[in-house]
Structure formats: structure tokens, C-alpha cells
Amino acid sequence: NAGVTQTPKFRVLKTGQSMTLLCAQDMNHEYMYWYRQDPGMGLRLIHYSVGEGTTAKGEVPDGYNVSRLKKQNFLLGLESAAPSQTSVYFCASALAGGPSRELFFGEGSRLTVL
Amino acid sequence: SQQGEEDPQALSIQEGENATMNCSYKTSINNLQWYRQNSGRGLVHLILIRSNEREKHSGRLRVTLDTSKKSSSLLITASRAADTASYFCATDRMQGGKLIFGQGTELSVKP
Numbered sequence: 001n002a003g004v005t006q007t008p009k010f011r012v013l014k015t016g017q018s019m020t021l022l023c024a025q026d027m028n029h030e031y032m033y034w035y036r037q038d039p040g041m042g043l044r045l046i047h048y049s050v051g052e053g054t055t056a057k058g059e060v061p062d063g064y065n066v067s068r069l070k071k072q073n074f075l076l077g078l079e080s081a082a083p084s085q086t087s088v089y090f091c092a093s094a095l096a097g098g099p100s101r102e103l104f105f106g107e108g109s110r111l112t113v114l
Numbered sequence: 115s116q117q118g119e120e121d122p123q124a125l126s127i128q129e130g131e132n133a134t135m136n137c138s139y140k141t142s143i144n145n146l147q148w149y150r151q152n153s154g155r156g157l158v159h160l161i162l163i164r165s166n167e168r169e170k171h172s173g174r175l176r177v178t179l180d181t182s183k184k185s186s187s188l189l190i191t192a193s194r195a196a197d198t199a200s201y202f203c204a205t206d207r208m209q210g211g212k213l214i215f216g217q218g219t220e221l222s223v224k225p
Contacts, residue, residue: 004156033212033213035215040217041217042202042215042216042217042218043157043202043215044215045212045213045214045215048212058212059214090156090157092157094213100145100162100164101206101213102147102159102162103147103149103157103159103204103213104159105156105157105158106156107155107156108154108155108156
């Protein structure tokens with residue numbers, strides 16, 4: 001049972017390039033989230049999804065797009081990468097949308113934009 | 115803006131001592147959760163306390179919640195070197211379905 005898997009784990013981009021981060025979960029979870037973690041800023045929510053085919057904006061959505069075409073996958077896209085998007089990105093999933101949501105996290109994807 | 119604010123930002127103690135971390139938040143919540151993150155790894159859920167609960171225990175962890183003060187504390191008793199990690203509180207606000215994290219407390223337990 002893999003849990004939450006993120007690919008790639010590391011990536012270096014040049015300013016203006018595009019890329020997609022893939023998150024896959026095998027726990028049949030409804031909710032999925034993308035966070036970014038920066039020193040001194042904690043984790044900030046980028047986008048999230050409450051089910052297949054749905055997406056919603058979080059705290060810092062600008063410059064990112066997401067898609068949830070399949071229940072098990074949640075993709076995070078950067079159309080034109082900027083140095084400010086250098087960060088560690090974490091995907092998480094949760095079984096249900098009620099108040100007892102325990103999040104399960106992936107191991108992170110470290111992105112550097114030059 | 116961040117919903118949760120942890121205090122202190124960093125804490126260094128000796129093995130065997132207790133470690134206390136605090137979290138304050140701004141708006142009404144459904145529940146509050148604590149997570150742990152080892153260096154270079156993802157976050158791992160530790161404990162959840164609901165808004166109608168005041169205290170909860172799990173092994174060496176004790177969490178309290180004071181909704182009147184909008185604050186929570188995480189106590190780790192008899193700390194071990196393996197407890198060295200960053201600890202985050204996260205709140206599930208009553209309006210909205212998102213889990214918002216604080217900035218974390220970096221705990222160092224010296225053998």
C-alpha cells in the first residue's frame with residue numbers, strides 16, 4: 001500500500017518553463033490538497049479538490065493550475081515558472097470532508113526555478 | 115494569512131525532559147490537529163482534538179484545547195532524541211473545508 005506518491009521528487013526549471021507535478025493516492029480518498037512549504041512560512045494551501053472533477057482555490061493559487069480528472073490523481077501545473085515558485089510542494093489526501101479529516105501526506109517534490 | 119501560529123518557533127531540550135508547544139488561532143474551528151515532520155520528509159498526523167473536547171491523550175502526547183482563548187498546546191512527555199522534528203498545528207475552520215497550517219515549532223531533543 002503506497003499511500004500518497006508524488007512525482008517527480010526533484011526538478012530544476014528555468015524561468016518561464018512549464019511543468020506538472022503528479023500526485024497519486026491509492027486509498028480511495030475523496031479530498032486531495034496541494035501545499036507549498038517555504039522556510040518561515042509553514043505550509044500554505046495552493047489548491048484542493050473535494051472529489052473527482054472538482055477543484056477549488058486555496059490561500060496562494062496564483063500561478064498554479066490543477067486538475068482532478070481521476071479520483072486517485074491530482075495534478076499541479078505551473079504554466080510559466082517564476083523564481084518565487086521555488087519551494088517544496090506537498091500533496092495530501094483525506095478520506096472524507098467532515099471535521100475529522102486526517103491528512104495523509106506524500107514525501108514532497110522539491111522544485112527550484114532559476 | 116495563517117490561521118495557526120505556533121510558539122515557540124524553536125525549542126531545544128535534553129532527552130527525558132518534557133516539551134510543550136503552543137498554537138493560537140483566529141477564527142472558530144471544528145477541530146485542531148497536530149502533525150509532525152521529520153527533516154526532509156512529509157507530515158505525519160499525530161492527534162486530532164474536536165472543538166467540544168478540552169484534552170486528549172495519545173501515548174506520550176497530551177493535547178489541550180481552550181476555545182475561549184483560541185489556543186491549543188501539545189505536550190510531549192519524557193522526550194527522546196527520536197522526537198526531534200518540526201511540529202505543526204492545523205485548524206479546520208467552521209466556514210470552509212480547508213485545513214490551514216501554522217508555521218511550526220522546530221523541536222531538538224539532545225541525547
